[in-house]
Amino acid sequence: MARKRIEGTQFTTWDDVDQALREIGEIDRDLALIEGDANHAIDELKAKAKTDSKPLLDRKAALELAMKEFCEANRGEFAKVKTKALTFGSVGFRLSTKVLIKRVGDTLQALKDLNLTGCIRIKEEIDKEALKNLDGNTLAEVGASLRTENAFGYEIDRAKLPEVA
Numbered sequence: 001m002a003r004k005r006i007e008g009t010q011f012t013t014w015d016d017v018d019q020a021l022r023e024i025g026e027i028d029r030d031l032a033l034i035e036g037d038a039n040h041a042i043d044e045l046k047a048k049a050k051t052d053s054k055p056l057l058d059r060k061a062a063l064e065l066a067m068k069e070f071c072e073a074n075r076g077e078f079a080k081v082k083t084k085a086l087t088f089g090s091v092g093f094r095l096s097t098k099v100l101i102k103r104v105g106d107t108l109q110a111l112k113d114l115n116l117t118g119c120i121r122i123k124e125e126i127d128k129e130a131l132k133n134l135d136g137n138t139l140a141e142v143g144a145s146l147r148t149e150n151a152f153g154y155e156i157d158r159a160k161l162p163e164v165a
Helices: 014-073 104-113 136-141 158-164
Strands: 083-086 089-092
Touching (some): 014 089, 014 158
Antiparallel strands (some): 083 089
């Protein structure tokens, strides 16, 4: 979202600013109530959807299990073909290989010890905090720069809001 530049000022005294802080605090409180009501309604809808879908999910799981058992009982028909095409879809068996790891830490260390780093994923990302410590020339070499700004901020004293209301 683009930053909006406000020409001039609406406030003439610090009391005006203080009243704006009060109003912002009240708006935040009202927004929190609205968001809470929305979350409550969403939670109720999710619970209803879960309840309504349970019989369907149970029936689907039972049908899947029955299909699997039937296909396993008739496995001989899959000797020449992996998939059997039917009117409403297909069923079949696929060879699947899974890697089972007992302890991730031990496996990682063993891979490092055996110099099998190609089997280790490493997520690379820029450490912006470390970049802040580099000098300007080095930053320019890596295609980065520092920008310092004096950012405005405010803080609402929420404890005092009920006193005014």
